[in-house]
Amino acid sequence: MINVLLVGSNGAMGKTMQELVEDTPDISIIAGINAVPVDNAPFPTYQTFGAVNEHPDVLVDFSHRSLLMDILSYSISEKVPAVLATTGYTDDDEALVRQAAEKTAIFRSMNMSYGVFIMNELLKKAAVLLEAGYDAEIIEAHHNKKQDSPSGTAKMLLNTLKAEASKTDLKPVYGRSPQSGRRKPNEIGMHSLRGGTIVGEHSVVFAGCDEIIKIEHTALSKKIFASGAIKAARFLKGKSTGLYSMSNI
Structure with missing residues (x-):
């Protein structure tokens, strides 16, 4: 016991x-x-x-x-x-x-969540294979009572991308506004959604030329x-x- x-x-x-x-x-x-x-x-x-x-x-x-x-x-x-x-x-x-x-x-x-751990392990591989020719963005969504933003999991995913990259000047950009301008090659977009009773959703998007690859995890219950x-x-x-x-x- x-x-x-x-x-x-x-x-x-x-x-x-x-x-x-x-x-x-x-x-x-x-x-x-x-x-x-x-x-x-x-x-x-x-x-x-x-x-x-x-x-x-x-x-x-x-x-x-x-x-x-x-x-x-x-x-x-x-x-x-x-x-x-x-x-x-x-x-x-x-x-x-x-x-x-x-x-x-x-x-x-x-x-x-063990599933999020697996997601992060997959991301380690993808971050290396997709570094050239793909723009990476992280999107997370949670319920409307969550206080911190971005989520701790989103920060973990960001750290994984930065750790596996050969570039040393990668930097997060938190959201985008009309003043953001064109996306820079060394940016990793961080986007947070808050609403309803969403338990937790995390997605890493690799956007390339004419194709998009996503690694996602959705929590259906606490x-x-x-x-x-x-x-x-x-x-x-x-x-x-x-x-x-x-x-x-």
Whole structure:
């Protein structure tokens, strides 16, 4: 049995995680962290990490980047591995995660979907094969409550394109306006759509002469992210230090 401390347990993803765990016999959520008190929760919930009395095997975070420092401090001091499934981290946040991984075990992914991991692996190949003669653009779409833009996954796809390219001057262009002018060869367009209840769509478009090649992923349910977090929790249990990602599982 893997005992989990769920951070953001009353949010949309926290509730999805709870639903999935009900049919997962080797995972138990023994406590939760929320910004506000939760009535009638199926497990004890707290507003601060210092109030947690339980002893989890793994922490799973589906909250907000503002809690990152508290999460890392708790993970290090209590020796509890952490699955960081929150988006919107800044470059400074990512640096803090890398530093913390020297003292505790952390699983970090821009997207907890295994399908998105496969998409990114395919993109590594396509970025090399299609660099010459094709213009690359990234399009992502999410529900109207998502706060960060572009999505963490879109940033990951951008980083993959830049890492695999032979050009060193590639730069993102966020959206286009009447003043944007003609597209420059070193640009990678980044476009974000927000509306309705879109779970998550990501597309990398390679536009060439008389043809278009696309690599796409569409999330039909939030359950795929919770499922990925469960796989990560299984993988992380018992580990003491290190930074891990989908490529490790």
